[in-house]
Amino acid sequence: MTACAIEGPTAGAVAPGPEGPGASGGPAGADAPGGLTLTADGAYAARLTAAPGPPGERAWYPERWTLDGPEPYAVPLPLDRPEAPDSPVVPLADGRVVIMRRVAGRRTFSLLYPTGPVTGELPLGAVECSGMTLLPPSPDGRSVYALTVGEHVSSLWRVVGGAFGPERIARIPGRCSGGVWLDRTGRMLALDRRPAGGAPLKTVAVDLERHGEVTPLLQIAPESNDRLLLADADSGLLLLRSDAPGHDRLGWGVLGSCRPVRFPECLRLADAAVTPFAVRPGQMLMPESCEVALRIDGAAGSRVGVWRPAGRRLHVLAAPDGWSPGAGYWSRDGVLHLPYANGATPCGVALLDAPPDGEPSPATGPATGSEPSAAGPPPPVCRPVPLGQAPLHRAGARVTASPGGAGPTAPVRAT
Structure with missing residues (x-):
């Protein structure tokens, strides 16, 4: 997508916010450092958690949440040793959980799954590297991708889902970050790339079926830094952040459209950072009608925002505790699902119906273009759905393979 920045009634600034969808959070006394990661379809989620205790004595272990059944529930996946609190976990579409561990200059990968009273583990191999970042779960539900970044070149790895363990599938000139899927098959991946020599940051598209072929995707102005935050495959709606209008702003555009990128005034909050994290699916060829969920981080904590490009209004709502x-x-019927956990509810989902744009919300005021604030009258709270949790089973013995599974592979060196 090549677009130009415009000024107008919908233009405005936005405070810099967190990069990407990940965030910290968790139940009281558990403070999971990596937050909760969901599959692309929202069926499963995974996180690291721990029983309450002194900060230096907590035993961290993975936990899988099942969200697509009649009653969501959590399944603990502990082994016979605690995990490092910085070990990221990613759920797959079949309910298994991938964990990446740092071991003596390598990144090792394993599949974890419940098997009777213990946790099964299937080693998948390792990559020798000084640092590696997992990308958001692939839409195909079977693969996990990661980035290693060198001084002049970045490498894209398929660490889960390949035929022979982790494999490098592309070398991309420049330093890459981000990671947004552009389709529902897991073929097209958008990455934010800064070329060598300090050139502006631009988003490129990587075709995984054509050996990592790279093409430009987002170029708003020649000297602007443009990064893609979120994309919807059904409508083509893109949410992005750019300094093309003069300083960093949150904007939107449409994939393949000749219309310019817009920077809505209602998304400019003087006292909070705004970051999109979910778009309502199923809105075929209707990007301006899509409901977008936003994370609003201010001095009072994190709240939830709901916004439509056509509505030019930001509804601010209180998030569920935890x-x-x-x-x-x-969901396709316009309900926002927000997983949460706290001292009273170890596994829960709050449901939020998208507010109509014709009705002012308590936190946004009248539809006259007034700027919403992260502070102000208490917003309505999503209706919570408290749910139970499966009993905690700790493994008595470590299981290293599953029936029909492949054994571990040799480490692969990242260059």
Whole structure:
């Protein structure tokens, strides 16, 4: 997408906010450092958690949440040793959980799954590297991708889902970050790339079926820094952040459209950072009618925002207690699901119906273009759905393979 910046009634600034969808959060006494990661379809989620205790004595272990059944529930996946609190976990579409561990200059990968009273583990191999970042879960539900970044070149890895363990599938000139899926098959991936020599940051598209072929995607102005935050495959709606209008702003555009990028005034909050994390699916060719869920981070904590491009209004709502900021998904009927956990509810989902744009919300005021604030009257709270949790089973013995599974592979060196 090549677009130009415009000024007008919908233009405005936005305070810099967190990069990407991940965030911290968790139940009282558990403070999961990596937050909650959801599959692309919202069926499963995973996180690291721990029983309450002194900060230096907590035993961290993965936990899988099942969200697509009649009653969501959590399944603990502990092994016979605690996990490092910085070990990211990613759920797959079949309910298994991938964990990445740092071991002596390598990144190792394993599949975890419940098997009777213990946790099964299937080693998947390792990559020798000094640093690696997992990308958001692939829409195909079977693959997990990661980035390693060098001084002049970035490498894209498929660490889960390949035929022979982790494999490098593309070398991309420049330093890459971000990671947004552009389709529902897991073929097209958008990355934010800064070329060598300090050139402006631009978003590129990587075709995974064409050996990592790279093409430009987002170029608003020659000298602007443009990064993609979120994309909807059904409508083509893109949410982005750019300094093309003069300083960093949150904007939107449409994939493949000749219309310019717009920077809505209602998304400019003087006292909070605004970051999109979910778009309602199923709105075919209707980008301006899509409901967008936003994370609003201010001095008072994190709240939830709902916005439509055509509505030019930001509805600010209170998040459920224990919400993992930035975690959530829309159902096709327009209900926003927000997973949360707190001392009273170890596993829950709050449901939020998208407010109509014709009705002012308590936090946004009248529809006259007034600027909403993260402070102000208490907003309505999403209706909570408290749910139970499966009993905690700790593994008595470590299981290293599943029936029909492949054994571990040799480490692969990242260059």
